[in-house]
Amino acid sequence: MRRNCSEKGKIIYQLNDIYKFMSPKFEQCTGLSQSRMDLLHVLFEVDEINQSALREEISIDHAAITRHLKQLEEKGMVARRKNPEDNRVTFVRLTKQGRDQIDSFKSEKQQFIDRVLKDFSEDEISDLSDKLTRIQQNVTNIN
Numbered sequence: 001m002r003r004n005c006s007e008k009g010k011i012i013y014q015l016n017d018i019y020k021f022m023s024p025k026f027e028q029c030t031g032l033s034q035s036r037m038d039l040l041h042v043l044f045e046v047d048e049i050n051q052s053a054l055r056e057e058i059s060i061d062h063a064a065i066t067r068h069l070k071q072l073e074e075k076g077m078v079a080r081r082k083n084p085e086d087n088r089v090t091f092v093r094l095t096k097q098g099r100d101q102i103d104s105f106k107s108e109k110q111q112f113i114d115r116v117l118k119d120f121s122e123d124e125i126s127d128l129s130d131k132l133t134r135i136q137q138n139v140t141n142i143n
Contacts, residue, residue, distance in 0.1 A: 015135070022116070029112040030105055035060055036068050037109060040094070043078065044102050048093040051080070077101060 005013065027033050032040070038058045043049065049057075055065040069092060072078040077098035083089035094102070117125060 026109075026112055029115075030108045032105060035064065036072065037105060039065070039068055039072075040077070040098065040102060040105065043092060043094045044099065046093075048091050051090040051092050054092055072098070 023034060030037060035058065039054065042054060042057050051065065051069065055062060058065075060068075069078055069080060073080060076095055078092055079095050080090050080092050083091060120128070
């Protein structure tokens, strides 16, 4: 099918292939999925956050955030507590261990990024970023 595609069609296949291949390689290098890394970075920026607000911030579904937080809690990286005034609300924060581990994750993430963008000039990176931003906007605007 790809051989019969237009250049525009090939770009869509390439973007999809990059995503499929990059996600497991990112996880292999960092030990965390991109979703978990995003979640940890948001938590790093705040003292504590409502679980629903965190879910909205990183744009994942309710089941996924619950699963990620449960696994991160088991690893001692995050702590959750119920709001004493409203038991339906859960607050999330990084533990000291989680905060300490963020630094090593940042380093591993940067190494991964450097390997992915190896041999790209700063101008090429800027140009690619601009084009990908336009694609993101176009996809977001599709009804």
